[in-house]
Amino acid sequence: MSMGASTPEPAALAGRVILVAGANGALGESVARACVSAGANVVLLGRRVPRLQRLHDALVAMGSQPAIYPLDLLGASAADYAQMAARIGEACGRLDGIVHAAAEFQGLTPLANTEPVEFAQALHVNVTAPFALTQACLPMLRRAADSAVVFVLDDPARVGRAYWGGYGVSKFALRGMMQVWADELENSPVRVSALQPGPMQTGLRAKAFMTEPPGTWPPADAYAGACVHLLSPAGAAHRGQVWTPRIDGSQPPAVAVSIDLPMAPAGGVS
Template sequence: MSGTQSLAGPALDGRVVLIVGAAGGLGSAAAVACAQAGATVVLLGRKVAPLNRVYDAVKAVGPEPLLYPLDLVGASPDDFDELAQRLDAELGRLDGVLHCAAEFKGLTPLLHTDPADFARAIHVDLTARWWLTQACLPLLAKSDAGAVVFAIDDPSRGGSPAFWGGYGLAQAAQATLVPMLQAELGEHGPRVSGLRPGPMRTGLRGKAFQANTDLQAKPASDYAAACVELLSAAGAAQRGRIVELA
């Protein structure tokens, strides 16, 4: 699998894909790529204005998307159940979920991390991702190729794992969640996989690295094709696995 490969045909034609964190770097790039691959994309994010910009970019290249503003910080399991019910009622299906939403305040020693910041990172980067997935699994199970893809970071790659706090711990937990959930769903249930991109030039990474010294970082769009592949039928080979890209 290559993060820079070109899309060959409508790999997601007729599919409905929910992009969580659609206004972010990887989320917005993946939303456009999924639309180019034929998917109807549901754009979930916290702020309406950035979502509207992604909406315009997606609509220009594929089926008209849907907006779903939701702040994961305050969202409860009931909110995610309502999301799944609305998707079922309005679209009648859900074929894929791509988790790109993330919370990271910056590099801080655990000893000095604000408890609220720690809890917020664990919630957005792990708990909310699972609650949303749990709510959507029954709908995904109705699809002939339902897939959940977790974008997972590896803060220790190329350096020390120190100072990444709740964000770093949540990434490690997701790496455990992927094979655990797939083992429980079995080979005939929805597919679960993780995508571990290389360093990306995003706002989140900018909180930890200075742009002029972070020469390894690539545009998030370089990894959008890999998101499409994992969400499509071609991603079946990666069931229960975490795909790591350079």
């Protein structure tokens, strides 16, 4: 199935409020734009305020009224998430979906050389934060007639191998958490599923594959339409599942790629 940013029905998310965590990253930004194109109002959550502001202005130009909620997932507490949920409720009156697109990746490093604090940070941002955010927003999601939580996963065949460290471990944990949430909410209005994109051009991938030629893979917006699909009522077909949609152009000719291991990897939340 081909699913790109241009394919969602214009009214697929009409009247819905969607929270995009990691809206300052490549995929999060693309998803926010696609949600607005599909009729949703979006709450942009991230830690890079200037980038969020630029996205906000672009969405306003599209005729939307987005909201910005600055939050650093690495340092956020349960109280911070509770306050976030309360403010979204006050400002928007409802919440119909969450996209967990934020990710912490410090770079490819052997586990033997990984600092414990960096390992813990990856688990916190990539697993604990999505758990706490979902938990805080669950009462609002339950009040909606139909709502969705979408986790963004990575290919276990790749990140379950050498050097992927805390990021790789966290993506396995996130997959398990998605399944637990989906099972617990099976008989509720809250649909839980996961999007597992194929390779795409993001800052995270550039850190991992430093010598990969630009343009080897599609941009992140190639998968934004698939995320809208999971958020919409049509996403019920993927409830409790991990979906890897086929994207036209996602299978370029094979390119020899070497993996560079940085001596002092730089981190960040994408």
